[in-house]
Amino acid sequence: MARQAPSSRQAPKGGKGQERSRATPLKRSPRVERPAAALVRALGHEFSDPGLLGEALTHRSAAGTEGHPFGYERLEFLGDRVLGLVIADLLLETFPDEPEGAIARRFAGLVRRETLERVADAIRIGRHIRVSENEERVGGKENRGIQADVCEAVIGALYLDGGFEVARRFVFRHWGPLIGDLGHARPDAKTALQEWTQARGLPLPVYRVVGREGPAHRPYFTVEVEIAGEGRAPGAAPSKRSAEQAAAAGLLGKLDPKYGRRGDD
Secondary structure, three states, X not given: OOOOOOOOOOOOOOOOOOOXXXXXXXXXXXXXXXXXXXXHHHHOOOOOOHHHHHHHOEOHHHOOOOOOOOOOHHHHHHHHHHHHHHHHHHHHHHOXXXXXXXXXXXXXXXXXXXXXXXXXXHOOHHHHOEOOHHHHHOOHHHOXXXXXXHHHHHXXXXXXXXXXXXXXXXXXXXXXXXXXXXXXXXXXXXXXXXXXXXXXXXXXXXXXXEEEEOOOOOOEEEEEEXXXXXXXXXXXXXXXXXXXXXXXXXXXXXXXOOOOOOOOO
């Protein structure tokens, strides 16, 4: 049985239980711009080092222009790990009676790229991303994959500037409401299709992109999945991963009526 997620808990113990102090993996730019008020409100944190947030918002195409030689990529690496830790902790606290397998499936739904894109869109992070003129001309700020990467980088920046609890509050605020929609214990369609084939000793599903439409910053993919000797089905979505999920759900519905139309894609 699920119970209501806590709004706040103490950070993991270390030493005398104090939060990790802010690290400085890169030299900060002497040119520091205060973040936009709307973004500060969305993040729920006023940065003591605005350069960290500036780094998190800088795409590789603009790297080096403001003292951020790597763009957001190092902070994205950190933010991915922080997000995973917070979500794992949140799920263990919220679902104390579920086994590891069910928790792992919930976890996968909450940390997937599509969820990051959803949160990035909710806080309108695209308008704050710094890209080169060329990247902006091809729609870099509107690219949902870039927005998802920046969202992870921002989590890393929150952790470095304010500590674990600041990053945790941000994740709780924006991922907590998604547990009901995305944190389901049922396997996603691709996983379910693979398990279906393995249980019957069949070849594994093969996915291939059969179509792509739209501009570079807002593509739309069509993917086909096939199980040799059993059948095939198409799926379409704004990302290849989502299109694969749609195709897997379609083929599952054809092969096994108990799956019908799935709502997790």
